[in-house]
Every structure is written in C-alpha cells, then in structure tokens.
Amino acid sequence: MKTKLSIKNFFHRFDDISYSLIAVVIGLIVGAIIMALTGFDPIEGIVGLIKGGFLSPYAIASTFTRATPIIFAGLSAALAWGSGYSSMGAQGQMIMGAITAAIVAPLIKGPAILVVIVTLLASMLAGALYSLLSAYISAKFDAYLLIITLMFNYVADYFASYLTNYVFLDPYALDKLAIQTQLIENGTIPRIFSRYTTHYGFIIALLCVAIVAFIINKTSFGYKARMSGLNPNFAEYGGIQSRKTMYKVLLLSGALAGLGGALEVLGSKFRYVDKMITSPGYSWSGITASLMSNYSAVGVLISSIFLAGITVGGSSIELLMSIPSEITLIIQGIITMLVTAKFVIKLPKFKKKEGDKDDI
Amino acid sequence: MEKVLEMKNIVKTYGRVVANDDISIDLRKGEILAIVGENGAGKSTLMKILYGLEKADSGEIFLHGKPVKITSPSVAMDLQIGMVQQHFMLFGPMTVTENIVYNNEISKYSFFDKKKNEEKVAELSERYGLKVDPTAIVDNCPVGTQQRIEILKTLYQNADIIIFDEPSAVLTPNEVDDLLDTMKNLAAAGKSLIIITHKLNEVMYVADRVVVLRAGKLIDVVNKKDTSIEQLSYMMIGRQVANLEIVEHDSNETLLKVENLTLGSELGKKVLDNVNLYVNAGEIVGIAGVSGNGQTELVRCISGLERNYQGKVTVNGSDVSNFDVAAIRKAGLSHIPEDRYMWGSAREATISDNILMGEEDSIRFSKNGILKQKEIDGYADKLIGEYSIKVDNNKQKIKELSGGNAQKVITAREVERDCPFTIACEPTRGIDIGAMEFVHERLVAKRDKYGGILLVTSELSEIMKLCDRIYVMYNGSINYEFKNEDIDDHKLGVLMLGGKVDENKVVN
Amino acid sequence: MIFNFEYISAIISSTLRMVSPILLCSLAAALCSKTGVFNIAMEGCMMISAFFAIVVNYFSGGSIILSVLAAVASSMVVSALLAFFIIKLKASPVVVGMSINTASSAVTTFFMYIFFKTKGLFQHPDLVGLKKITPFFAEAFPELAQMFFGLTFIDYLSWILVIVIYIFLYKTVLGYRLRAIGINQEAAKSLGTPVEKYQFITMTLSGVLCGLAGVLLSMGSVTLFIQNIASGKGYIAMTANNLGKSHPIGVFLASLFFGVSQSVGSFLQQTQLKGQITASIPYVATILATIFESIRYKRLKEKRIKESMKLGN
Amino acid sequence: GDKTGKEDNNDNPYADYKVAMISDTVGTDQFILQAKNRLEALAAEYGFHHTIIECSNTDDWQQKSRNACEAGYDLIVGVGWVAAAPLSQLADEFPDVEFGVIDTVAANERIMSINFNTTDGCYVLGVMVATAFPDDTVFGYIGNFQQQSNFEYKYGFMEGVKSVNPDAKFITAYADTYSDTQATYNKAVEVAAALGDNGHFIMGSVANSANAGIYQYALERGETGNKIYTSGLSVDQTTADNPYILTGLTKNTAIAMETIVKDFLEDGKITPGKTTLGVNEDAFCVVGVNFEANYLNAEIMTKEVIDAGKKAAQDLKDGKVELPYVMEDDYKE
Numbered sequence A: 001m002k003t004k005l006s007i008k009n010f011f012h013r014f015d016d017i018s019y020s021l022i023a024v025v026i027g028l029i030v031g032a033i034i035m036a037l038t039g040f041d042p043i044e045g046i047v048g049l050i051k052g053g054f055l056s057p058y059a060i061a062s063t064f065t066r067a068t069p070i071i072f073a074g075l076s077a078a079l080a081w082g083s084g085y086s087s088m089g090a091q092g093q094m095i096m097g098a099i100t101a102a103i104v105a106p107l108i109k110g111p112a113i114l115v116v117i118v119t120l121l122a123s124m125l126a127g128a129l130y131s132l133l134s135a136y137i138s139a140k141f142d143a144y145l146l147i148i149t150l151m152f153n154y155v156a157d158y159f160a161s162y163l164t165n166y167v168f169l170d171p172y173a174l175d176k177l178a179i180q181t182q183l184i185e186n187g188t189i190p191r192i193f194s195r196y197t198t199h200y201g202f203i204i205a206l207l208c209v210a211i212v213a214f215i216i217n218k219t220s221f222g223y224k225a226r227m228s229g230l231n232p233n234f235a236e237y238g239g240i241q242s243r244k245t246m247y248k249v250l251l252l253s254g255a256l257a258g259l260g261g262a263l264e265v266l267g268s269k270f271r272y273v274d275k276m277i278t279s280p281g282y283s284w285s286g287i288t289a290s291l292m293s294n295y296s297a298v299g300v301l302i303s304s305i306f307l308a309g310i311t312v313g314g315s316s317i318e319l320l321m322s323i324p325s326e327i328t329l330i331i332q333g334i335i336t337m338l339v340t341a342k343f344v345i346k347l348p349k350f351k352k353k354e355g356d357k358d359d360i
Numbered sequence B: 001m002e003k004v005l006e007m008k009n010i011v012k013t014y015g016r017v018v019a020n021d022d023i024s025i026d027l028r029k030g031e032i033l034a035i036v037g038e039n040g041a042g043k044s045t046l047m048k049i050l051y052g053l054e055k056a057d058s059g060e061i062f063l064h065g066k067p068v069k070i071t072s073p074s075v076a077m078d079l080q081i082g083m084v085q086q087h088f089m090l091f092g093p094m095t096v097t098e099n100i101v102y103n104n105e106i107s108k109y110s111f112f113d114k115k116k117n118e119e120k121v122a123e124l125s126e127r128y129g130l131k132v133d134p135t136a137i138v139d140n141c142p143v144g145t146q147q148r149i150e151i152l153k154t155l156y157q158n159a160d161i162i163i164f165d166e167p168s169a170v171l172t173p174n175e176v177d178d179l180l181d182t183m184k185n186l187a188a189a190g191k192s193l194i195i196i197t198h199k200l201n202e203v204m205y206v207a208d209r210v211v212v213l214r215a216g217k218l219i220d221v222v223n224k225k226d227t228s229i230e231q232l233s234y235m236m237i238g239r240q241v242a243n244l245e246i247v248e249h250d251s252n253e254t255l256l257k258v259e260n261l262t263l264g265s266e267l268g269k270k271v272l273d274n275v276n277l278y279v280n281a282g283e284i285v286g287i288a289g290v291s292g293n294g295q296t297e298l299v300r301c302i303s304g305l306e307r308n309y310q311g312k313v314t315v316n317g318s319d320v321s322n323f324d325v326a327a328i329r330k331a332g333l334s335h336i337p338e339d340r341y342m343w344g345s346a347r348e349a350t351i352s353d354n355i356l357m358g359e360e361d362s363i364r365f366s367k368n369g370i371l372k373q374k375e376i377d378g379y380a381d382k383l384i385g386e387y388s389i390k391v392d393n394n395k396q397k398i399k400e401l402s403g404g405n406a407q408k409v410i411t412a413r414e415v416e417r418d419c420p421f422t423i424a425c426e427p428t429r430g431i432d433i434g435a436m437e438f439v440h441e442r443l444v445a446k447r448d449k450y451g452g453i454l455l456v457t458s459e460l461s462e463i464m465k466l467c468d469r470i471y472v473m474y475n476g477s478i479n480y481e482f483k484n485e486d487i488d489d490h491k492l493g494v495l496m497l498g499g500k501v502d503e504n505k506v507v508n
Numbered sequence C: 001m002i003f004n005f006e007y008i009s010a011i012i013s014s015t016l017r018m019v020s021p022i023l024l025c026s027l028a029a030a031l032c033s034k035t036g037v038f039n040i041a042m043e044g045c046m047m048i049s050a051f052f053a054i055v056v057n058y059f060s061g062g063s064i065i066l067s068v069l070a071a072v073a074s075s076m077v078v079s080a081l082l083a084f085f086i087i088k089l090k091a092s093p094v095v096v097g098m099s100i101n102t103a104s105s106a107v108t109t110f111f112m113y114i115f116f117k118t119k120g121l122f123q124h125p126d127l128v129g130l131k132k133i134t135p136f137f138a139e140a141f142p143e144l145a146q147m148f149f150g151l152t153f154i155d156y157l158s159w160i161l162v163i164v165i166y167i168f169l170y171k172t173v174l175g176y177r178l179r180a181i182g183i184n185q186e187a188a189k190s191l192g193t194p195v196e197k198y199q200f201i202t203m204t205l206s207g208v209l210c211g212l213a214g215v216l217l218s219m220g221s222v223t224l225f226i227q228n229i230a231s232g233k234g235y236i237a238m239t240a241n242n243l244g245k246s247h248p249i250g251v252f253l254a255s256l257f258f259g260v261s262q263s264v265g266s267f268l269q270q271t272q273l274k275g276q277i278t279a280s281i282p283y284v285a286t287i288l289a290t291i292f293e294s295i296r297y298k299r300l301k302e303k304r305i306k307e308s309m310k311l312g313n
Numbered sequence D: 001g002d003k004t005g006k007e008d009n010n011d012n013p014y015a016d017y018k019v020a021m022i023s024d025t026v027g028t029d030q031f032i033l034q035a036k037n038r039l040e041a042l043a044a045e046y047g048f049h050h051t052i053i054e055c056s057n058t059d060d061w062q063q064k065s066r067n068a069c070e071a072g073y074d075l076i077v078g079v080g081w082v083a084a085a086p087l088s089q090l091a092d093e094f095p096d097v098e099f100g101v102i103d104t105v106a107a108n109e110r111i112m113s114i115n116f117n118t119t120d121g122c123y124v125l126g127v128m129v130a131t132a133f134p135d136d137t138v139f140g141y142i143g144n145f146q147q148q149s150n151f152e153y154k155y156g157f158m159e160g161v162k163s164v165n166p167d168a169k170f171i172t173a174y175a176d177t178y179s180d181t182q183a184t185y186n187k188a189v190e191v192a193a194a195l196g197d198n199g200h201f202i203m204g205s206v207a208n209s210a211n212a213g214i215y216q217y218a219l220e221r222g223e224t225g226n227k228i229y230t231s232g233l234s235v236d237q238t239t240a241d242n243p244y245i246l247t248g249l250t251k252n253t254a255i256a257m258e259t260i261v262k263d264f265l266e267d268g269k270i271t272p273g274k275t276t277l278g279v280n281e282d283a284f285c286v287v288g289v290n291f292e293a294n295y296l297n298a299e300i301m302t303k304e305v306i307d308a309g310k311k312a313a314q315d316l317k318d319g320k321v322e323l324p325y326v327m328e329d330d331y332k333e
C-alpha cells in the first residue's frame, strides 16, 4: 500500500510542476507572438531571454542577485498568506529594514562583521515592529489586513523619503543628490566571487528558505500557523490562540522582509536611495512568487529565481536586440495568471466528459 | 397509478468511485417515495442528477413518459421539479419573501414590487398551511421556519415533484411531525414527493414505497406495508444492528459545573439566561432543545470560544470561567463540534494534521516546539484503524473523505483524547446507522471509564438512548431536568417548545 | 497661509476632479463584491483604457466618441479576461488581479514604444481632450461655479452613477438577484440562476466604469498618456470600496474622504511640514478612519450586549 | 577625419568603438531626448556603434549598466541624477571601460562628470519674471517633490525675484509626482487661486512631461480673461498655441554629451574630472536669454524684460552676484 501511495503522491507533485511548466511555456509563446507582431524576431528574442537570464555564469549571478530581495519578500508573504493573513506589507517592511540599515551601519564602529550583524538585527527588528503595528491595528480593530498593510506601504515610503531628504542625507554627496543616505564604507556584505554581483546575502536567503521550510512543516508553531491559514475557526476551536499566532507569524514575516531590505542595502547599493525598494517592485514579485508556489518555502526559492531570471534576461535582450524589456513583465503577468488557474491540463479532460454526458 | 417520473439505468462515477451504478427508479403521482442507504450510498448523487446539479455519465430520465434532459436546476424547475436541499440554500440577510420569489419575482418596470411579492407569499403560505412571516429576515428565523421557506420556494415554483434531502436532520421532534404531516398533505394535494432520510421511523410513518441503495447499487424497492425497520436496516448495511447495553454507574465526582451562566448578544437579546447544570463522572448528560435556543452558545461558553459571559464554569475541578480554549482543554475537556467542516476540521489539511489539533504542544507529539511526525502519523494510523475510517492513508486531505468518514476523524480525535470530560455536539449528524452505532459505543465506553459526556443533539432518539439525565433548553434557559427513569418522549417534545410541566402534567 | 474664498473653491474643485476616477473604480469594485467576486484589477483596467483612449484619439484625428468607446471597450476586454480567469477557471482573484495590474503597466509602455517610439510620455497637439463643462449656474453664482471648475461630463456622470447603481442594486429585480448571488452563491445556483454568467457580465460591465476613469486620466484635466498613469489610484479605489462596505453611497463617501484628506495634505504644504509628510496624510487618515469605524461599530455592539444582559428577554 | 567615417568604413578609426547611453526612460524628460539625439547624430557622423539603454527603476540602472560593461562597451554615459552611484561602482570593477555622467557628479575619480548649475539660471528667470510683473507681490512655484535638488531651482528663482522686488512673497506647492498630470493641473488651479489678484506667475518645475497640467490650466484660465503665466522646463516650450508659457529653463545635455563623446573619441579615453556648466556657458539655459524663444509673448516679454535677464546673467558671470550653495532648511524665505 505504501508504494502505491508514494507513486500517487509523485504524480500529484508532477501535476503541479507540469502546470507551472505549461504556464511558463504559454507565457513565453504569447511573448513570442507579441514580439513577432511588433517586428522582432521571436525565436531570437525568447532564446536571448533565456540565455540572458540563465545560461551563463554572469547571467546566473545577476539572476541570483536580483532574486535575493525577491526571495525574502516571497518568504515573508508565504509565511503570512500561508497562515491566512493576506499581508501586502512586505514592501513597507523592506523599506523600513533598508532605511534602518542605511542609518545604523555608518553609526557603528568596529569590525565589519560586527557592523553587519548589528545592522541586520536592527533591520529585522524594524521590519518586525512595522509589521507588528499593522498586525495590531488589524487584530485590535478588526480591520482588513490587506488594506492596512497597503496603506502602511505608502507611509513607509514617504517616511523613508523624508529621512533621506532631510535627516540622514549624505552630507558629502558630490552630486547634490539629496535622495540617498551616506555611502556605507564599513559593514558591507562581500560578494561571493569578486567578478559577479551575487553577494553573501543570497546564501543567507538560502538559509532562510531552509529555516522557514522547517518552521512551517516541522514545528508546532508552524502547525498552528498553517491551521490558522487553512481554517481559522478550526484553529480557534482547537485552542490555538489566533491573535498570538498572528502576531508571531507577522513578526517573523516582517523580520524576513526587513532582512531582505537590509541585505539590498549592505550587499548591493551600499546606501539607501529613495524608492530603491518600491520602484523595482521586489515585494510584488515576492508575493507573486509565494502565490505561484502555494506558500511553500522551497517553491518561493524556485519561483523567485525564475522571476528574477526573466527580468535579467529582459534587460539583456533589450541591450542586444532593442526589444523593450517590458516584454518580460508581460510574460510574467501571463505566467502568474495561468499558474493559479491550473486549467492547462484539465481543460481537454473537461471537454471530453461533457461530450460523454450528452446522452442523458 | 400514473408514473410521473422514471429514472432509467443511471450511472455516475467520480473518478474511481461509482456513486450510482445502473440505478432505475420510478415515482408515481401523489406518492411519497423514500430513499434510504448508508453514507455514501449514492442517494444525494441520484437526486442531484434528477435536479440537474450533476450530470449522469449515462442513463435516461422520463417525465410523464417523455424523455427529458435535465442539464441545470432551472431546467428542472421548468419541468416542475423542486428540491429542498440537505443544507439550506437561503439568502440569510434577505427577507422571507425575497428568498421565496427569487428568480420569479413580480416586477414593475423591472423594479422589485415589494408589496405584490409579499402578498403572493402570504397567500401561498396560507394555502398550504406553512406559516411564515413574509417580511421577516431569514437569519432571524428558527430552523423549522427556514425549512418551511425552502418548501414554499418549491411550491412557489409550481413544483409537482418535490425532493427532500435529509429534511429532518435539523428539526425537533415536533417540527419533524409537522414536516411529515405537511408532506402527507402535499401528497394528498397531488404532488409527488421523494425523501432521503436516515431515520427509518420517519420512513415507516410517511413513505408509500422505499428505495434501498447500497454502495451505489439499487438493492430493492419495497412497499412500506410489506417491510419493517429491521428489514430495511438489514438491507441497507448488510447486517443486523446490535443493541447497546447501558450499565449504570454511581459517582459524585463533578466534571462540569455551570453556575448562573448569562450571555447577551448584539441583537440585544439574552441568549443564555442564568443557566445552571452539572455533569458527573460516569454520566452522559443530554441537552435537548430546538436548535437556536442557546445550546450552541452554551457550548461556546463552556469550551472557551465565547468569553464575554457572566457566571462560573468549572471543568474537572478547576474554575475556568472566561479562560481561553487552550486553558480549558488543558483543564480536561474535549469537544466534538457541531459543524464538522466549519469548526471541526481543516478540509485542506491532512488527516494527520487534523488529528493533531489541540495536542501540538503536548510532550507526546512535540519536543522543544518541534513536531514528532512519526509519532503523530503512528497515532493517526492507530485511530484510522480503530475507527475503521475509510481512507487510503493518513496524508489524505479531509475534503477527499465522505461526510461520515470526516465525522469519524473528528470523533476519534476528541473521544480518544486523554481527558475526563467530553462535549459531543451532534456527533452523528448525517452519518449512517452503522457508523452511528459505532460512535455511540465509543461514547458509552468513555462513560464506562468514568468519563463524563455532555451530549448536545437535536436527535431525540439519540438522547433517549444514551443519556442518564437530560436538560431541556428553551429560549436560553434550562427548562426542565429529566432523570433517566422519568424520561418521556412526548413531554420532552412539549418542553422543547417552551411548554411547562406542572406536577407531571404537561401544559402547552 | 491663504484663506480666501477663491482658494477654498480651488481646493474643492481639485478634490472633486481627483475623486472622480477613484469613485468610478471603487463603484466597479463595489459592484463586483456585491456579486461575490473580488476585483483588484482596477489599476490595470484604468491604465489600459487611458492608453487606448489616447491611441484612438490620435489615430482618429481627435474623435472624443471613438476615444471613449475605445477606452471603455478595452477596459471591458481586460475585465472580461479577469472574469474568465476568476469565474471560469477559478484562479485566485488576488493573483490574477495583481498580474493584470503589472502586465497592464508593461503592455501600455511596450505599445507606447511600438506606436509612438517613446516609453515615457506621449503628447501631441492633435489630441483632443474632454470638454470642460461650465455649470449652468455659472452666471448667476460665479463663486459657486468655481467649485465645479474643470469638471467634464464623466465627472458629473460618476456622481449620477452613484445614485443609479444604488437604485439598480437595491430597487430593481436584477440588482436584487445580483446581491443574492453575493450573499449565497450556492443558493442562487440551486434556484437555477446562471450565477457564473451573471458574475461574468457584472465584472465585464464594471470594466465600463474603470474605462471611464481611464478616460478621465488621459483626457480629463490634461490630454496625454504617461507611463504608469494610474499611479496607484486603483489601489486607493480598492481601499475606498472596503471602507465604504461596497455600498454605493458608502463608497462615494469613502472616496470623498480620501480626496478631502489629500486636499488637507496639500493645504498643509503651506506650513513647515515637509512634502513627504503631507503626502502621507491621506494614507494615515484612511487607516485612522478604518480604526474609528471599527471602534464605533464595536461600541455599538458592546452597548447592545450590555443592555441585553441587564434586560430580560 | 570627420568625413572619412562615412566614406570608408574599413578605415574608420572609430568603427570599433561602442558607446552606450543609459538613462531613465526616454520621453519622461526632454533633456534625455536631447542627449540621445546628439549621441545618435555623433554616431552617424563618426561611425561608431551606439545604443540607448532605458531604465524604469533603480535596479534596472545597476543591472543594465553592468550588462553594457559585460557586453564590451567602451564608453558608458549616464544621463540623470541616478547615474552617479551605479557607474561609480562599475568604474572600479571595469578598468577597461570609460564612464561619463551628465547632470550629476560621480564620486569615482575615473569618471568624467558634467553637471549643471541650475541655481544661476533660475536666478535669471526670477529676475525676468519680477521685471515682467512689477506690480505683483506674490509668485508661485510648483515642484515635484520637496527635496534639496528642487530647492536649488526654487532658491535661485526666489533670489532672482527678490533682487528686483525685495518684498515678494512666494507660494509653493508640490505635486508629489513626476507623472500625474491631473495632480499638477490641480496644483496649478490651487496656486493660481492663492495668488488671487496679487500675482500672475507660477514657475513650473515638476517635470517636462507633468508640467503639462500647469500649461493646460494657464491656457484654460487665459481664455476666461483671468490670466496666469508660467515657464517651461528641459526644452523650449514656448509656443503660439499657448502664449502663457513665457520662457523656460533648459538643460543642454546635447553639449554635455558631445563634450564627453568627443573627448573619448580622441584617444579612446575620457579625461576624468568634474565640470559644472551654467547659464553663461549656454549649458543651463534660459529661453530668450541664451537663445531666442520659439514664440515670444511680446506683450509681456518686452525688450526690457529680456535685457534684465541678460544683465542678470552678466552679473553672475562678473561675480557681481553670487549665490552660495544653501541647504533648504538653512534658508529663510
């Protein structure tokens, strides 16, 4: 009986993966059609997209770099959404983490490793507290978390913008560019290979994937969170303290987002630049990645790398073939739409069945 | 007699499950046809096919001798077939009238004509003697009324054939009597009725003929006159139902004590009014009452789901007033909830996960916050085996189980919990006689081990059969307390509807 | 600081102009949620319709009618696509809505580049904007008319639509059927209502509203198309729908509330407060409004419960 | 060898050079377009390979400029404020690639920076406006976001106005956007109302594109007789179609692009260093002063006004007027 079951499970999984793969293929085909219609060579375009995103050490390194903040936003969202709390707050929490890192790192004197650790902890705290604030309002006042976090994202963005423009702006900036904080000299996160941009933040991201996967699947806290997500009534009935669980989940989710924001500062930009979290849409990509993978931590990792890869590939085909890189956002949109619909395989089956039934 | 309906060679499969295997039945004018069978026998499926909610894989339906294709409920309605669903299909925040006239409204320049519609409903209610207030909000109506609304809906649509899927599951005995009489009246008025029910005494009271299904197959169609409850149940489950022996115990250890419990509601009404009760070790105590008289709220207060009450609750010797669920469970309570999907389980979670609920922090199943998955799965398999839950493995999701099997998972989890006191709400709702017997056995076994059980059920026969004592609840307060020896069916029914008992005389 | 009447009128007229697209979109969201579907794709619908309004405006030599039709039609197509995924394919409304929003921004930029060889802004002297209507009482009450300055027929239409949608939902047979679907889809289905068809049509028609909002963005105050023209208004509309509890009147008040708090923010720009702080005022105000609304509701509930404990039955 | 490039590609010494320009999306601001056009013209003239890379967010800047380095481009010119940080980083990593930035100053010593002195130009504009409206006591300013880089504009403008009319007051509004033209339109309505009868000019400083809201309102208001005037940005936006745009400020990014590219073409290397160009170098220009306007609203932009502008520019050049760098919070209006 056991073997039969595992085969069944295998096919179950295979189904999920093949849905995603087919969604990806359809997305690429539609992308190719658009390219063809607008006068670009579709085959060259798609091949270039994949090549530019995945098929060279440089491409992979760039993809990993871009994937790093997305993974954190994705894990943050997977934790929250998987526990039934539809938080859009990753963006605001990442901003809080990032600005905190940019403020704290230059203040600390000491060996770089110490600076990094203290800064990361401070940023996680900032993200966690910001998340807790929205959680508190949502729980205490019975307000829709999705809306509250969305509003808090705007507030965080303006707040960070205020700080960079008036409080922590770079006093030595030659470019009079009052939209960034001081450059961090001591306490940056080094690259893994000096030639490629991928920094140790990516390794931390992988570690966090493992930790989150473990928490969700193997701990009693994860169990409580999952059950709260699947049926909050059931969780309440079973004695899971919903509010406590919610606070814990959203604290953790905020800390992850804060960490992601901090790593973007310490590992990639070395300062906070106004809108550096908002404009690339890391948190949207992260939430998309978590929804695509049904809130599984490992799934977030794979989806994030995929989403980052087609973006990186997009910049590559723009440079090489002058195809506007927006094409990758269109492809991404189509893929994510298809992934949750999961109709790709089922559709023909449905049709067949209906045909059979006509003889009633 | 004229055959109004024939279903011929109906086959319906869900994946590998053959829900209906070549079933043929017919229905005659003015008769009441009962369909009985175990859980998952295929009763609902057959009726859903007739009402156009499901499509058969093969088979034919004839109406008045003519072949018809019923592709959707609206086609069924056009063919004058109506259905009173097992789970009420009502628009809670809307009025009775709006619910009944839906889809066939009287309108003026496509505006909803409130007055005319209400008049029409009032007239219909009058004609069939089904009392409703056309302007009332459905959410505020008692269950019995809600069912009348369901029936009126089918009548409003001019149904000639009316299907009832387990209509009595949620009603009080008196309401059931009313319903069965209504059905007889309707049949007498020329309507043809089909009723699905697990209660064979109802079958014997109301039906003309009985269809018996087992595992998707048609076993037999018999005339009511020629059969008996024993024969029917034998046909249904393929064996005799054992009779339960109940031994009496003496014990003074109080496991549950509720003192002066009062609870208000946002509708500005007291839903619990100074309730006092107790349950001793070795006792099954029943709460009888029409649903909506405070039973649900009482259980919510005791189990800690509702904490804004006044009064005192003691479980297993410790005062747990206004404690949260976890603390009360720790004090020694387990709880089979009223609604198995809303409260009792997570449909998307595995059986293992569902069985773990409430124990995730116990030393047995976790250490330093990390789950002992092997231990959990082992325990789940043990319960699956002991309760003969029909599943492939413990990683199957609850939503893939039939209603009865899902109920068994919950019952197993709560009854087998290592605690002295259990609240059991509707523990056998919608499950077949075989499974029901089994659940009863387990409850009694727990009692025999000096556990205490508070049984809250609208199933009168269940209460009568299992309980040592019975409290009757009416309008938020305890109306009467029966000791085992003086439990009386008729008296109980009257009390449940708010009647008074005066020196063993029942006054309405 | 300035406190003359003209300035106040100017602030009021700005508020009204700003509110209209939000109002139209939140009405669209309200219609959808009343029918039991969650729509967060207003942002995308607005962007697409604003874009096609300009495209057709340009290629038709400035035909307003064709531009508005193109905007409405394109928004309906997007809404229908959304509906197809959510209703027919049972995809997650949040995922599909989000996908449409991101893809719309990309689609408009991409095709702006294809059509006009620019990615940022497209403006052309041949483009014709909506006519700004001078109120009929402008001569009698010029001061009052200032408060309605610069409004187009779509702005006025948006207010009328509040009433029309209210009457439709709460007084007509069709509206009552739609609301019933939102309350209990299964029940409506069992009564033979083609639930999915109704939902599909409602959602597609809600696209008309977002389409009109899009026209306001690209042809209302100023006639041009600019990357990310919706700039978050769709999400504000989603919030307004939530705050207004999907009731047309409530949604109207919530949109107005947002507009007014934004105006308060711009008013406060005249003080020492920095621009970033004043800009965040509407969002903080929305959070506070949500909190107050909830406190009010809770108080009411508690009061009733307390009373019921004292009273008999 | 200007012409050899065209005549014989094989002998063209520039044919192997690859030059990339990187900027925000072209079209969001006119000065990006100017730089792009000049680069294209230079490429056609000298026959080197070139490309234009457009970015819509900060991450794009990092990724796409790095792509260009990896793809073997020899010179990368960043146009816009955002360019300094990412190119500074790359200049350390890619010693074989040359870098230039326009409209900002890069910290990295290897980069050639050409920056604009905006304050001086705005001063000239302020002088002209104050001269044109001698009876006005209040002047308007609409910026995009409240930040130091905008304050430079506002500061120069205010100083210019005050040099003529020391008691002048100012009304400031921020649209909080680069792109929402409805917002700028609304701001124009509000500021115009606040000016009342005491002022007739609003300086438009949101963005070349989003200023459209201000122009539109000035036009509509002009039709009702109650006039309001404004100024353009980035490119000469004066036009007979809208006589209410009196003048404007333009960044001559074309000159900057040409300077960098020509410097590079000489020997394949740029000359690192920082240059600031202003109104007197025809780099940050005032329409009507540095060059003739497309359209002159002669009724207001009289010879006297233009001359006042020219004189102000001369004063700046001669050092008669000096505008020290001031942070926003240190300035008293």
Ligand SMILES: Nc1ncnc2c1ncn2[C@@H]1O[C@H](COP(=O)(O)OP(=O)(O)OP(=O)(O)O)[C@@H](O)[C@H]1O
Pocket: B014, B015, B017, B018, B019, B037, B038, B039, B040, B041, B042, B043, B044, B045, B046, B401, B402, B403, B404, B430, B431
């Ligand atoms: N939608 C479905 N998908 C898969 N299997 C189904 C579905 N509906 C019914 N079944 C299966 O078909 C069989 C018959 O179900 P049906 O609901 O008709 O039983 P029933 O006789 O009404 O049982 P009950 O007494 O519990 O109501 C069961 O095994 C059930 O699991």
Ligand SMILES: Nc1ncnc2c1ncn2[C@@H]1O[C@H](COP(=O)(O)OP(=O)(O)OP(=O)(O)O)[C@@H](O)[C@H]1O
Pocket: B039, B040, B044, B045, B086, B399, B400, B401, B402, B403, B404, B430, B431
């Ligand atoms: N996808 C599925 N796979 C397997 N079984 C299913 C599936 N969907 C539903 N079922 C089962 O099929 C049955 C659906 O039939 P129905 O809705 O009549 O419920 P039921 O069995 O009558 O439930 P109850 O016993 O609560 O009345 C349920 O028992 C349900 O558990």
Ligand SMILES: [Mg+2]
Pocket: B043, B044, B045, B086
């Ligand atoms: Mg059934």
Ligand SMILES: [Mg+2]
Pocket: D103, D104, D116, D118, D149
């Ligand atoms: Mg500058």
